[in-house]
Amino acid sequence: MADSYDFDLFTIGIGSGGTRASRVAAAHGAKVAAAEEFRVGGTCVIRGCVPKKMLVYGAHFAEDLEDARQFGWDIGECTFDWVRLRDHVLSDVTRLEGLHTETLENHQVTIFKERATITGDHEITLESGKVVTAKYILVATGARPFVPEFSGSEHVITSNEAFHLDAVPERILIAGGGYIANEFAGIFNQFGSKVTIVNRSDVILRGYDPALRDRLLQISLTKGIEFCFNCSFEWIEKQEDGTLLVKLTGHEPRVFDQVMIATGRVPNTEGLGLETVGVELGAKGEIIVDAFSRSSVDYIYAVGDVTDRVQLTPVAIREGQAFADSVFGKGEPYAVDHSCIPSAVFSHPPIASVGMTEGEARNKLGAVRVYQSDFRPMKHVVAGRNERGLYKMIVDAANDKVVGIHMIAPEAPEILQGAAIAVKAGLTKADFDATMAIHPTMAEELVLMK
Structure with missing residues (x-):
């Protein structure tokens, strides 16, 4: 398309949105390159909704095996092997990463498995030092878990690390009231952990209908999940035996084996060089875009969680599709309709x-x-x-x-x-x-x- 540039499109971040945008743009005839500093597939495939749903499936067997007796099945004594499930899940994540990579390569998308930074007008510099140019740049770097700062916060894990634990914690404290906190609470509870949720407010799953929130709270309490509302962390101290002594506001110190933070996600915009070319950011660091995913710089676009519009994988995919069709397709440009978006919480x-x-x-x-x-x-x-x-x-x-x-x-x-x-x-x-x-x-x- 543009002979004066190395690429028609350079995508930074190969997650759900970046993959769809790159593939579709290439299908429209664009010369496309994409860079990913971690693993191809992004949060959803590598350390988000896909492996989490696999854990949800595994957790459901706890009650299914128990219920089977009432349906006439004599199961015998059941034991659970976390490492076996964990390794099967991680193996499938690797398989999916390969499929995403293969899809892009089949569309002749050039993949750089290294960090990319915008260093000038239409210019991207890779971690290796290689400099390339592109007519359009798409930022699809997603978001990461937010960890508040307090004494001992270095001892916590997030959902990223939860998939790699060596063992199911006997006692786990999960901070947050959103979908990630409630989903992992259900997962670990079914795997045999004593789960405690701590929340700064007295509401879980803000934004969902109150009747559903109340019903989940009632059922979770019945299942043995404990809730501590209207409190926050004062400090965490790691003990000699590796356990964590946790002090919450209004509570006496308690010992846990793991503390997981699930208090929201922040856009990954630091260190991308966006300030170099004047891309406008919002209060949370999100890239501000118009209805067509265009930033304040006319050749730089952004889709997915990095825009903090709606942090859901299908939304990122739809935004990536619309961007590629609108910029590189032959039809009229179109915007994604963000109204009436269905959502789910894979709680128990x-x-x-x-x-x-x-x-x-x-x-x-x-x-x-x-x-x-x-x-x-x-x-x-x-x-x-x-x-x-x-x-x-x-x-x-x-x-x-x-x-x-x-x-x-x-x-x-x-x-x-x-x-x-x-x-x-x-x-x-x-x-x-x-x-x-x-x-x-x-x-x-x-x-x-x-």
Whole structure:
């Protein structure tokens, strides 16, 4: 395209968004290079949602094996081998990294496995000292776990290190109230750890419907997970035996085997040379972009977590696709619609949500109708578990449109994906009512609420 540059596109960061953007741009005929200082695949593939979901699957067997007895299966004594699961998960991560690399190479994307820095106008310098130029630069460097500073904070781990532990901690303290904290709390609890969650506020999963948050809290407490609200770290001291003595505000010092911080993520923008060319950053260090992912410098774009718009892998992928199509494709440029994004928390049980919560809908729309199904899944009935699922449907009273669906129950994320299409399409409660149920399923509750 541009003979005066070495590349038409240079992507910094080969995660989900960077991979999609680079591949699609190359498919449109662009000469593309991409640099990654860690491992191809980014947070999601290497140390995020993919390996975490594998741990979630492993954790579910704890209750499944216990429940199997009620279904007639004599399992015998069960033992759990963390190292075996860990190594299988890490092996599959390596396999996926290879597939991502192969995809880019098959599209003739030049890969530099080293750090890249913007050192001038349209100029990138690699860690090896090699200097290249590009007509467009895409920053897709993602985000990293935020660790607050306090005495002894060097002794904590984050979700990054959780996948590499030598053993399941007997006692683990997890700081945070978001999805990462609650997901790992469920995982370690099922693996046999005594789990304590500490949170600076008295709310978990802020942004999700309060009814679902309360239900998860109740179930988590029943499963033995402890919560310490409205407190923060004063200090951590490492003991001679390797354990950690932790002092929280308002609490006596307690001993834990691991302390994990899950208090949010910050964009990876330091040391990229963005200030060299005048790229505008936000208060958290995020790259400020317009609807088309363009930064304040017209040839530099950014997608994914580094923009701190919506920190979800499918969003980064969609943004990468839109960028590549808009800049290198033959069609009209288009922007990603960030409204009505479905999301899930792979807690025990999982939460899934799309659209407005009840509170948001009342504030925005005024009159709404709320439908609920509070039920005990058939599997739990046979297994003798009292754990109940909860579905909520929020409907605009003015036009009968379903504006939100919120669920906590087994397989809720799998069920919600299809329902999210209906919400995005603006279907009505009458459309749900007119849809025949699939019986017996948990999903049928969506079309039976009165």
